[in-house]
Amino acid sequence: MKILFYGINFAPELTGIGKYTGEMAQWFAEQGHDVRVITALPYYPAWKVSENYKNAYVTEQWKDVTIYRTPLWVPEQPSGLKRLIHLASFAFLSIPTLLKQWSWKPDVVWVVEPPLMCAPAAVTFAKMVGAKSWLHVQDYEVNAAFDMGLIKAKWLRGFVESCERWLMRCFDRVSSISGQMVKLAQQKGIDKSKIISFPNWVDISAIEPLNDISPYRAELGISEDTIVALYSGNMGGKQGLEILAETAQIIEQKGIVNIQFVFCGNGAGRANLEAGCAGLKNVLFLDLQPFERLGELLGLADIHLLPQRTDAADLVMPSKLTGMLASGKTVLATATIDTELGHVVAEEAKCGLIVAPEESDEMAEAIIKLSNDSDSRFIFGNNGRQYAESKLDKNTILRKFEQDLVRVL
CATH class of the missing domain: 3.40.50.2000 (Glycogen Phosphorylase B;)
Incomplete structure (x- = not known):
């Protein structure tokens, strides 16, 4: 053709x-x-x-x-x-x-x-x-x-x-x-x-669960026992990125020191996100990384963060979700169960948790809950990988x- x-x-x-x-x-x-x-x-x-x-x-x-x-x-x-x-x-x-x-x-x-x-x-x-x-x-x-x-x-x-x-x-x-x-x-x-x-x-042969610890931990100075909450992708208007800064602030204010946020990406919304995170010790920023290292980057996460605005529900489907699932790590998304994103994460793939959009308190509590439950994180990650292999x-x-x-x- x-x-x-x-x-x-x-x-x-x-x-x-x-x-x-x-x-x-x-x-x-x-x-x-x-x-x-x-x-x-x-x-x-x-x-x-x-x-x-x-x-x-x-x-x-x-x-x-x-x-x-x-x-x-x-x-x-x-x-x-x-x-x-x-x-x-x-x-x-x-x-x-x-x-x-x-x-x-x-x-x-x-x-x-x-x-x-x-x-x-x-x-x-x-x-x-x-x-x-x-x-x-x-x-x-x-x-x-x-x-x-x-x-x-x-x-x-x-x-x-x-x-x-x-x-x-x-x-x-x-x-x-x-x-x-x-x-x-x-x-x-x-x-x-x-x-x-x-x-x-997703190319399930290019993005696979890591057998060892991601090299990004050593490069970023993140200890092996620290929980990494990762957002990776475009930083634009449809993501509702402000919830990430609010959530990081809440967790730091609670005095929790074993959770590290890593925000990786570029776009029109990055400057505002950086401003919202000014002074926070639990946030690191990275530019978009080379495609060849995408598997290592996604493997850095213990929890993938997937924010989405309420008014964007079902008008877009976050393309970054496929890589998250293939990486075999837990997903935490802001969505309601009646949306496609919420249905995939909570019911179809059973790969993580959903919290109400734009509710930073709920997102913070979910991150804390997942950080203390390695068994659930393993099950969610394994479910996501199986879904990627069978459907994506x-x-x-x-x-x-x-x-x-x-x-x-």
Whole structure:
């Protein structure tokens, strides 16, 4: 097959959509498919174009994949309006590159949301060249933008959502990453026969439970008997990171000295998180670590912290959860049981505990409880690893997606 992947994020970005799209493109190239990618220059989650690139049109070869990179405007401090302009700049400036694929004539044009702004050009181009069009929803950005207050003009919501529903119905297939997000696509009027479940995955051979103590403990000066509560990933607006600082403050105020928080990542929310943790002795910050060390980093945790805002429930599914499960360590998430995240953690995978979103007292008590219960941590971690092996294996998920592509053709 000739497959054209189209989206703003791609490798070498280490988190979120860029990580998954990069792994997917590489996997399909390894299976012998002809793969091209239209994407932006690497900028996420630092919100700054990588110093290895000029902000210009670039063509490169990567792991048997042809990548066409498009310039874009990247705001240093993204706000609601600035994000819209940022996404629009990529959607507009990538159109010439999209049109250049005319003579290549892909079989499938696969576009990821966000940004939905790329969808009109993608579906139009696919129809013009006789290709199938596929929209994959990682985040429902329209719902999230209004629900989280990124766009404050509420009078616009009805019109924007109508446009979104019409646009989604134009695609031959629509997929998303969780059961609740698939249901939301149905609620938006997408024919059930068009909707595919396409969850995020994890390379269970690359991330495994460590047989020995993570080398990060020695590097960070953390003793073997200290409980590490780790947050690792993008530090953005949907995570509700303020609860991490509040929780660390509560535990330090209680005089508990055997719990160490490690916050690893970059993004627009890091500065505020650092400010909230100023003066705390039980918090360490790290930049995003090399992908090759991801298994060692995740193995550092005794407890993985997975905060999520109430207003983001079921509009996004945290992509970092897959690595947490594969690492074989306990997960503590802020969610309610009626959300997809809460259901997976507490009932389906049985890999940890959930506490109410934005309730730092509850999170602190849960961390203390888990820190004193090594047996439960072992059981939760083992359950998570088994779930990753049975439900989240990269090769299994991508093989099924490959079969779905063949069927749509």
